[in-house]
Amino acid sequence: MIRGGPMTHRHDSAQHAANAPTTPGDDALAVANRLRPVLLRIHRHLRGEAHELGVTGTQATLLGAIHRAPGVGLSELATHEQVTPPTLVGHIDRLERAGLVARARDQTGDRRRIGLMVTPAGEEVLATLRERRTAWLASRLQTLSAAELAAVEAAIEPLSALLGRAP
Amino acid sequence: MIRGGPMTHRHDSAQHAANAPTTPGDDALAVANRLRPVLLRIHRHLRGEAHELGVTGTQATLLGAIHRAPGVGLSELATHEQVTPPTLVGHIDRLERAGLVARARDQTGDRRRIGLMVTPAGEEVLATLRERRTAWLASRLQTLSAAELAAVEAAIEPLSALLGRAP
DNA sequence: GACAATTAGTTAGGTGAGCGAATGATCCGC
DNA sequence: GCGGATCATTCGCTCACCTAACTAATTGTC
Incomplete structure (x- = not known):
């Protein structure tokens, strides 16, 4: 195993704090530098979840979003999910091919627009x-202590805030 | 904007708690279901960071790991980073092509093995x-309140623990 | 010493996830 | 009527992972 890991960064920032008061910017930078590798590694495992679940994490997220807003348009959903339309078209292609989502062109309103629906199979x-x-x-969260799980749960709102408070 | 969002899940789990005591498994499941979409969306933005920084998040993480363990072998680093060797070879190819990492075949020891080093350009x-x-x-972390930033910082260790306590 | 098993790294081919540029169809304001 | 905007799509691209198969070298066993 390689020595030094996230703890190396922690030590650096603690040492820095001992030498000079930090600004909020310094704190954020230090947290960012420690958080980033962790998020990247967690994401790798989340990609692996796809094989267990039959759908990818992104597909699951999109199913949930469409479930909550039946008939949502593709551009609207792309904006909400913070991806570009071509990216979302690709995801919807795969979900439609898997029979989990249906496209329906708006026949009476704006005929450019399509409404997205989760199919019964998708609901299942x-x-x-x-x-x-x-x-x-x-599974992994179950291995944490109650205090650790609480800390992760407490971070969900602030992590969401990283995304939500757009300019 | 689409209504409902993580708050919908929160409400569901709160309602469930009112009706029956939850097991640690239920708590972990609820946290997982709320956390997963947030991590996926954050990761999207982290990918976008690559264009700002000139290296991808994964490349930055690997540079840091090689910096901390000069001469590390590729198989060893792959194990530590929890990716397969072919995946790591691809990353090292790109880092080497960018002049940020150098490969050196072990001439005196195991001649199958190569040692990885960060170049001066990589150190910069x-x-x-x-x-x-x-x-x-x-930037986004700087928009959080001190309490929110503290909550995110407090979650780093438990999030790391999701990865580190392998069987 | 010969050889099978193992290890280190690589190549090939694949999927998933994102992007920008360009496109066609449709809508809207003038 | 027409130009600009919008909606969704297509194309081509990069990045990030995987497995299977491969070559070269090392190690362990007989």
Whole structure:
């Protein structure tokens, strides 16, 4: 195993704090530098979850979003999910091919627009995903102590805030 | 904007708690279901950081790891970073092509093995990355309140623990 | 010493996830 | 009626992962 890991950064920032008061910018920078590799590695495992669940994490997220807003347009959903339309078209292609989502061109309103719906098969997948305790993330979270789980839960809102408070 | 969002899940799990005591498994499942979409969306933005920084998040992480363990072998680094050797070879190819990392076949020891080193240019990139307050993640963290930033910082260890306590 | 098993790294081919530029169809304001 | 804007799509690209198969070198066993 390689020595020094995230702890090396922690030590550096602690040492820096001992020498000079930090500005909020310094704190944010230090947190960013420690958080980034962790998020990247977690994401790798989340990609692996796809094989366990039958749908990718992104697909699951999109199913949830469409479930909550039936008939949503593709451009609207792309904006909400913070991806470009071509990217979302690709995801919807795959979900449609898997029979989990249906496209319906708006016949009476704006005929450029299509409405997205989760199919019954897609609803089943969603229900299954919500209960899946054995998926990687849930399994790993179960290994944490109550205090650690609480710390992760407490961070969800602030992490969401990183995304939500757009300019 | 689409209504409902992470708050919908929160409400569901709160309602469930009112009706029956939850097991640690239920808590972990609820946290997983709320955390997963947030991590996926954050990762999207982290990918976008690459254009700001000149190296991808993964490349930056690998530079840091090689910097901390000069001469590390590729198989060893792959194990540590929890990727397969072919994946790591691809990353090292790109880093080498960019002049940030050098490969050196072990001439006196095991001639199958190569040692990885960060080049001077790579060290400069690392130094620049550590100071880059304007990168997306650091910028966004600066918009959080002190309490929110503290909550994110407190979650780093538990999030790392999701990765580190392997079987 | 010969050889099978193992290890280190690489190549090939694949999927998933994102992007920008360009496109066609449709809508809207003038 | 027409130009500009919008909606969704296509094309081509990079990045990030994987498995299977491969070559070269090392190690362990007989």
